[in-house]
Amino acid sequence: MPILEVENLSISFNQYTTGLKQKNIQVISSLNVTLEEGEILAVVGASGSGKSLLAHAILGILPDNATISxxxxxxxxxxxxxxxxxxxxxxxxxIPQSTNYLDPLMRVGNQVRTSVRTGDATLAQRAVFKRLHLKQNVEKMFPFQLSGxxxxxxxxxxxxxxxxxxxxxxxxTPGLDPVVIKEALSNFREFADNGCAVMLITHDIESALTIADKIAVFYAGTTVEVAPVENFTGDGEGLRHPYSxxxxxxxxxxxxxxIPGSQPHPSALPSGCLFAxxxxxxxxxxxxxxxxxxxxxxxxVRCIHAT
Incomplete structure (x- = not known):
């Protein structure tokens, strides 16, 4: 049984337009993904395809004007x-995309220690900082003192x-040097090999292929394909969806x-297949x-012509 299942997820936002009129804009529709223990699922797609919204929906941190089904x-x-x-x-x-999730009024060492659930929190924090090439004095810094x-x-x-x-x-991984990127990716692989389930949301397909088991391709707020990493080779003949x-x-x-054209805006989605x-x-x-x-x-795959 998958540890995490997302079935037919749809998300819309209620927004005000001119004259205080309200408009409902659907940004995710019929989105499906599953995540197994010991697996890394990489989620790829253009900006605005719904990758981060999926993460926020799973965690229950969507804004108040969101409607979810x-x-x-x-x-x-x-x-x-x-x-x-x-x-x-x-x-x-x-692991959020924005570094603004760090508490600006709390030293970063203490912030990491609050996530430790077993054992000595200080030792765990210092060990992971060393592993990620952060010097010990960094633990006493505030977020504004850190580089990206x-x-x-x-x-x-x-x-x-x-x-x-x-x-x-x-x-x-954006903003990290190649050595730290490689270390971070190897950490994710290690997590999965120890039984953890990892969802890696990324634009970097090439890096994802080095550690992922499956790739989920998003387009205009829905899943169009989920494929084993082995299919991403050659000229893509092993893939199923035309967008992938x-x-x-x-x-x-x-x-x-x-690719000719551009991904449609949520307020102007075409009828039928969104990629048509x-x-x-x-x-x-x-x-x-x-x-x-x-x-x-x-x-x-989500395509009537896929074979």
Whole structure:
């Protein structure tokens, strides 16, 4: 049984427009992902595709103007708001994208120690700082005294010492030097090998492929494909969805072929398949309704033409 299941998740935001009129904008629709113990699932996609919103929905930290439907299960049980609050930072840990999550009024060493649940908190904090190449004097600093890379390593430290069963890492490596990036990625692999489940949200597909077991591809607020990492090779012939193939071929280390058009804004989503206006395989049937996720060749895909 997966430790974390997200089924048909939809998220919309109620916003005010001119004349104090309200408008409901759907930013995520029918999104599905599952996460197994001992597995790293990398979530990739363009900015605005819903990657960070998924993380916030799992943790129950969406803003008050958000409306959510669908189900999120942890260990087979549907998560309630109170359960999300009790698990947050304990059994489910977030490494956030923004370093603003650090408390500006608290020394960073103390912040990391608050995440330690067993053993000597000071020893655990100092050991993880040494592991991530943070000098001991850093523990006495406040967040404003840290460089961007140091702040990210501090956030990473809180997850490492937490002994969480699920770690959601939202773009954890930008601003880090190559040595620390390699160390951070190896930490995630170590977590998974020890039974933890890791969701790695990233733009860096190449780095994700070095440690992940599966890749979930997001587009315009939904999952279009979930594939084993082995499928991301060659010219993408092993992939299932046209967007996944185009995204793979657009990388500089591959054919560097741009994808015509752009991802639609949540307020102007097309009917039917969200990728259809940019897809070379699109037919009239694609505009009738959004395809359901289906199993195909040891993966999942949302496309009626995928074979």
């Amino acid at each position: 669908g189900t999120i299960k942890y260990n087979g049980e549907v998560l309630t708001n109170s359960q999300q609050a009790s698990l947050r930072g304990k059994e489910i840990a977030l 890379g140091m702040a990210r390593r501090t956030l990473l430290s809180t997850a490492i010492v937490s002994d969480a069963k699920v770690i959601i890492a939202d773009e954890p 193939k185009a995204l793979w071929r657009a990388l500089p280390q591959n054919e560097f072929i741009p 206006p940019r897809c070379i395989k699109a037919t009239a049937a694609c505009s009738q309704q959004q395809p359901e996720m289906r199993e195909l060749r040891n993966g999942m």
